[in-house]
Amino acid sequence: MQLKNPKQLATLQKKYKAAEERFPKKVLICCGPGCLASGAQKISDKFKQVLKDKRIKGFSVEALKETGCHGFCEQGPLVIIEPDGTFYTRVKTKDVEEIIEMSVRKGETIDRLLYSPNGDGQRIQRYHDIDFYRHQDRIALANLGKISQCNIEEYIALGGYQALAKVISSMKPDQIIDEITESGLRGRGGAGFAAGRKWATCRKIESDVRYVICNGDEGDPGAFMDRAIMEGDPHAILEGMVIAAFAVGSSQGYIYVREEYPLAVVNLQKAIEQAEEMGLLGDNILGSDFSFKIRISRGAGAFVCGESSALMKSVAGEVGEPRAKYIRSVVKGLHDQPTVLNNVETLATVPVIINKGADWFKKIGTKKNTGTKAFSLVGKVRNTGLIEVAMGTTLRKIIYDIGGGIIDDRPFKAVQTGGPSGGCLPESQLDLPVDFDSLTEAGSMMGSGGMIVMDDKTCMVDVARYFLGFLVNESCGKCVPCREGLYQLHALTVRVCEGRATEADLEKMEKLSNQVIIGSLCGLGKSGPNPLLSTMKYFREEYLAHIRDKRCPAGVCRELITYEINDKCTGCMACIAVCATHAITGKKGEIHVLNQAKCTKCGACYAVCKHDSVVVS
Amino acid sequence: MNHDLSKLPGIFDRYPKHQQSLIAVLQDIQKEYQFLPCEALEETARVLDVPLSKVFSVSTFYNAFSLHPRGEKVLRVCVGTTCHIRGAAQIQEQLESQLNIKAGETTPDLKFTIETVGCVGACAKAPVVIVNERYYGPVKVSDYKKLLRGK
Numbered sequence: 079m080q081l082k083n084p085k086q087l088a089t090l091q092k093k094y095k096a097a098e099e100r101f102p103k104k105v106l107i108c109c110g111p112g113c114l115a116s117g118a119q120k121i122s123d124k125f126k127q128v129l130k131d132k133r134i135k136g137f138s139v140e141a142l143k144e145t146g147c148h149g150f151c152e153q154g155p156l157v158i159i160e161p162d163g164t165f166y167t168r169v170k171t172k173d174v175e176e177i178i179e180m181s182v183r184k185g186e187t188i189d190r191l192l193y194s195p196n197g198d199g200q201r202i203q204r205y206h207d208i209d210f211y212r213h214q215d216r217i218a219l220a221n222l223g224k225i226s227q228c229n230i231e232e233y234i235a236l237g238g239y240q241a242l243a244k245v246i247s248s249m250k251p252d253q254i255i256d257e258i259t260e261s262g263l264r265g266r267g268g269a270g271f272a273a274g275r276k277w278a279t280c281r282k283i284e285s286d287v288r289y290v291i292c293n294g295d296e297g298d299p300g301a302f303m304d305r306a307i308m309e310g311d312p313h314a315i316l317e318g319m320v321i322a323a324f325a326v327g328s329s330q331g332y333i334y335v336r337e338e339y340p341l342a343v344v345n346l347q348k349a350i351e352q353a354e355e356m357g358l359l360g361d362n363i364l365g366s367d368f369s370f371k372i373r374i375s376r377g378a379g380a381f382v383c384g385e386s387s388a389l390m391k392s393v394a395g396e397v398g399e400p401r402a403k404y405i406r407s408v409v410k411g412l413h414d415q416p417t418v419l420n421n422v423e424t425l426a427t428v429p430v431i432i433n434k435g436a437d438w439f440k441k442i443g444t445k446k447n448t449g450t451k452a453f454s455l456v457g458k459v460r461n462t463g464l465i466e467v468a469m470g471t472t473l474r475k476i477i478y479d480i481g482g483g484i485i486d487d488r489p490f491k492a493v494q495t496g497g498p499s500g501g502c503l504p505e506s507q508l509d510l511p512v513d514f515d516s517l518t519e520a521g522s523m524m525g526s527g528g529m530i531v532m533d534d535k536t537c538m539v540d541v542a543r544y545f546l547g548f549l550v551n552e553s554c555g556k557c558v559p560c561r562e563g564l565y566q567l568h569a570l571t572v573r574v575c576e577g578r579a580t581e582a583d584l585e586k587m588e589k590l591s592n593q594v595i596i597g598s599l600c601g602l603g604k605s606g607p608n609p610l611l612s613t614m615k616y617f618r619e620e621y622l623a624h625i626r627d628k629r630c631p632a633g634v635c636r637e638l639i640t641y642e643i644n645d646k647c648t649g650c651m652a653c654i655a656v657c658a659t660h661a662i663t664g665k666k667g668e669i670h671v672l673n674q675a676k677c678t679k680c681g682a683c684y685a686v687c688k689h690d691s692v693v694v695s
Numbered sequence: 696m697n698h699d700l701s702k703l704p705g706i707f708d709r710y711p712k713h714q715q716s717l718i719a720v721l722q723d724i725q726k727e728y729q730f731l732p733c734e735a736l737e738e739t740a741r742v743l744d745v746p747l748s749k750v751f752s753v754s755t756f757y758n759a760f761s762l763h764p765r766g767e768k769v770l771r772v773c774v775g776t777t778c779h780i781r782g783a784a785q786i787q788e789q790l791e792s793q794l795n796i797k798a799g800e801t802t803p804d805l806k807f808t809i810e811t812v813g814c815v816g817a818c819a820k821a822p823v824v825i826v827n828e829r830y831y832g833p834v835k836v837s838d839y840k841k842l843l844r845g846k
Contacts, residue, residue, distance in 0.1 A: 112819035115830035151819030299775030302816030337722075337759045338815050340828075378718055379758030381813060395717035396749075397756045456777040456818035463819055494776065528776070528818075536780050544779050548813065554756075656837040658792040681785045682836035 080357035082365040084243035087234070087358075094235035101141035103182060106158040108223060110147025110306055111341075112463065113154035117171075121155050124174040134183050143232075146310010148223030150210055151463040153193060158205065158223070165205035166191040195482070210461045213480050215442060217450045218266070218426045219303075219466045221311045228345040230352040233313040239358050241429035242317050245324055246366050249432075251281060254325040258428065261436035262448035267293055267384075267421030268496065268525045269601075270447075270514035273428075279408050280326045280418045288328040289417040290319055290370075292425055294335040294342065295389060297381040298497025299548065301528030303452040304422035306464055308335065308342035311426065312349035316359060316372065318425030321432060323370040326418055331370060332393050336377040346374055381498075381552035385600045386411070386419050388554065399556045400600035421526065423452055443469030447513035451524070457494075457531040458485050467512070474508040477531055488533040492617070496525030498545045498552075499605035501612025502538060521612040523605065537634035538617040539624055543571040545609040553602060560603030563594035567610060574621060576637040577628040584614065584621060633694035636679045643672050643683075646691035653683035653692060698732040707742050714745050717753055721760060729769075730761040758813075766801045766808035770842060771825040775814030778822040781833070786822055787811065789839050807843070 081087050107113075107122045122144050129139045148156050153167035159181050166177065166188065173191060180186045192201035193208055205211050216222075225232040233239070245254055259274025280288060292315055296304040307315065319331050335342050350372055353359035361369045375393045382388045383398040390412040392398040411417025427449065431439050440448050447469035453476070456462045460482035467476060473493055477483070484490050492502040495512075501522035503510065510516050514524045532541070546568035555561045570587050573579040591607035598604045614621060623629050630638040643653075649667040661677040664670030672683070672692075684692045706723045710716035720743065724735050731754050740747040754760045772778075772787045787809070791797055794807050801808040817823045820832030824842055831842060 111815075111817045111830075115817045115820040115823065115832050154819070296816065297813065299779075299814035300777045300818050301814070302818060305816040337757075338812060376719060376722060377757075378722060378760060379813075380756065392718065393715075395713075395715040395719075395753070397752055454816075454818055456821065457780060497776070530776050530780070530818075532780060541776075541780070544776070552813075652837070656789070658789055678788075680788050680836070681782065682789060685782060685785065685835060686837050 079355075082357070084247045084364055087239060087243050087364065091234050091237070091240070094231045098232065098235045101137060102161070103137055104141045104143060104160040105177075105182065106143045106145050106148070106160060106223065108146075108148040108154060108156040108158070109144040109227060110151065110154075110223075110310060110464070111302060112147065112151025113156055116154040116168075118155040120171050121157065121169055121174060124171045125178070128175055128178055132178065134178070137182055143226040145225060146222045146227050147306035147464050149219070149464040150205070150208075150461065152461050163204040163206055165193055165203065165208065167193045209482065210463065210465075210480055213467065213475065214465055215450050215468045216466045217430050217442075218307065218314075218423045218452050219464065220430070221314060222306060222464075223310070225311070227310050228312050228349045228352070230313060230349070230356065233311070237433070238313055238429075239317055241432035242320055242358065243364060244432055245321055246364050246368065251325045251327065254321065254432070255281065257436050258325075258431060261431045261439040262446070263424065263427060263431060263439070264447065264514060265421055266423035266427070266451065266526070268499065268523065270524060273420060273424055276408050276418055276420070277322065277326050280416045283409060283416045285416050287330070287413075287415045288326055289412045289415060290323045290326065290328045290331040291389070291393065291412065291417060291419045292319055292331070292333040293384065293386075293389060293419055293421045294333055294339070295377050295384040296336060296339075296422070296526055297384040298499075298526050298528045300454065300456055300494070300530045301497060301526045302454045303464060303527050305339050305342055307422050307426050308339065309345050312346045313353065314426040314429060315346070315422055316349055316353050318420075318428035319372060320359060320363065320370050321428050322418055322420065322425065324368055326416075328418070329370055331372040332375045332412070333372060334375045334377060334383070334389055334393055336383075337379045343374055343376060350374070380554070381548075382554045382600070382602050385602060388600070389419065390417060397554075399554045400602075402599055423527070444511065444513055446515060451512070451527060453527045453529045455481050455529050455531070458488070458533040458536070459483070459531040460485055469513045470511040472509050472511055473503065476512065476529065477508070481531065484531065484533050488535070490531070491534050491536055492532045492538060494522075494530040494532065494541065494609070495528065496523030496608070497528050498549050499523050499601065499608055500525045501608045502532070502541060502616065503612070504616040506616075521608070521615055523608065535632055535634070537575075537630055537632035538613040538620050539571065539574050539630075540632075540634045542610045542613045543568065543575050546571055546606070549602065549606045557597070557599040557603065559594045559597030560599065560606065563590055563597070564603065564606050566590060567594065567607060571610065574624045575630075575635040577624055577635075579625050581622075581625055584625070588614065639679065639694050640674065641672060641677060641679060641681070641684055642693055642695060643670050644691050644693055645669060646689050648689050648691070650689070652686045652688070656682040656686050658682065698728065698734060700732075700734055700738060702727050703735060703738055712743055714743065714749075717743055717745060717750065718757070721750075721754055725760055729765045730763055733762075764801065764805060766806050768806065768843075769808045769810060769827055771810045771812045771815075772798070773815050773817070773821070773823040773825070774811045775818060775821070777818040778814075781821045782836070783822040785836050786824060786834055786839075789836050790842065793839055793843065
């Protein structure tokens, strides 16, 4: 059905809302990336299979929802019973029948499936009461975990596309831009450029053609917020894009999705078709004379394509090489036309600002960093998952209150933000408020929102080596400072890891880093040395331990460590089974022996040993 | 090597015939054949009216494309940051030594290919290995048998 005016949308919302209310009880199965990797699809299939032959009053298979990422990936697969928010964790297929009988039919709770924060038997029933959720503020992720993936009816029932109706029926493009500018919304992709200003610049340029592109090339390793939104709430992105297009006067948009996210492409495509069918996208949107089409452009596995000018080259079917930006891409972007490029999270926030107003949005966060930011909290932290907090929340609150501290109560060592462009911040920076400006000042960067927590078993030199290696692979090779400079920095870092470096190398690395920063063409090179510089600044003694003492304090750098088997060995043969080079010998029940000459220090035995008898020195 | 090119016209029909469709066309070809056969590149250049050199440069620039046949099972080891600090390198090494190939290579019998990938966004389950389309995680070094057997 094509909606001809905003009024029809309002009527439709009422209808869908009533349809939603038919079932007082709902079962939500999280089908986000984390839960899918833990087998959520099987759980959902089992639910459908069991419900097929059952009759339960006030419940049917229609009240079963496969939702986007609910956030608490660590505890997945998750099953949530609404309206009370009963939160079942690590659900297995054999639990499904019991959940249907006990929770759905009888309204009772299954204690053993509830979340237990300390593993001591104390259990929490509702997810709202769990620390991981309690300290969050959700705007961009608000619908995630609540509605079925790409179901336009549920999205509309929750008030979806109302912001679009509002701008089409009662706002002028300049008013929209003013509202976004007033809200202080800054680009969530990393650099934090004011979204309103970008739109205003684009609108002012004389041109027949303007483009709106959504940047879904979430390349930072360790970040999956955009993936979750694209898969779980694609309509929010589409709505944000249509509003942006209406504001700047564009009739063609693209969503650039990275190759590694096939499900995001499928769900976005479905969402586009649904929206077109209802007249919320395409020709004469909501009966107005405004038309806007969206096409999906798939990336092909190049990190540099997250950079604006490279991304636009890639959309045009070319090699993704950035260009010097004397003229910004908002002026000359795709096909040399004015182009607004916004990140997934930025666009998903736009409809909320239009609905609730700039003043409401400004109250959240800090003065120069309004609103909220989504992060993927991962690494050696107890509660890993997807979170969204008000800007200005401290790292300590995020890692300890929401994240529950470090796994096994090990000491905190560093938190890495901003991916390969960011840096590692030590314990002394834990009270830093998380916003664009504070993180940059501390030598890291907000980036797109990956937050990787590291403990004392993580070697900071190795982390720097890792990121530089990543960037050497991903550098497009167009400009010399990035292509050759990062290569040399990587080689020097490898030298430190292998215990072959001198203190003079450290100076060399600092000097070269600065040259790469000054000389590189695009953000990849300009920020590439950040992981190195920040670790050298905050963890210098660790570099010196590698250089002076030929020692890796974290026990990671292979050339500087040896594995040994001590007398705690019970002779369980587990390490023998995993040793690829047959370096370990021994009989069952007898202490095993490790032949250092054959050992490749792969760490397999160390990882598999349950008796702490394989040790690193 | 000669390949059955009869599926190409169907792929070309899905897109407008110009440079902008190049990446999408190559992706579909790769999906069909698991790699980009030389003859298919020549045909793409002809149909889209793009120089062959440009087709070659695009197919070698992007990591997703392979100019060599890949195995029946593609084991993609995620080497994103989270997977890295949780031991992805050891898993990669174990797979490499079991199959006696390096990442980016295919076993001579065309059964297995090992690849690395920057980050697949399943960090909460790190370290992650994807076998064809299926995600495994958190993977332990000793899980290699399951991965090689897995669908």
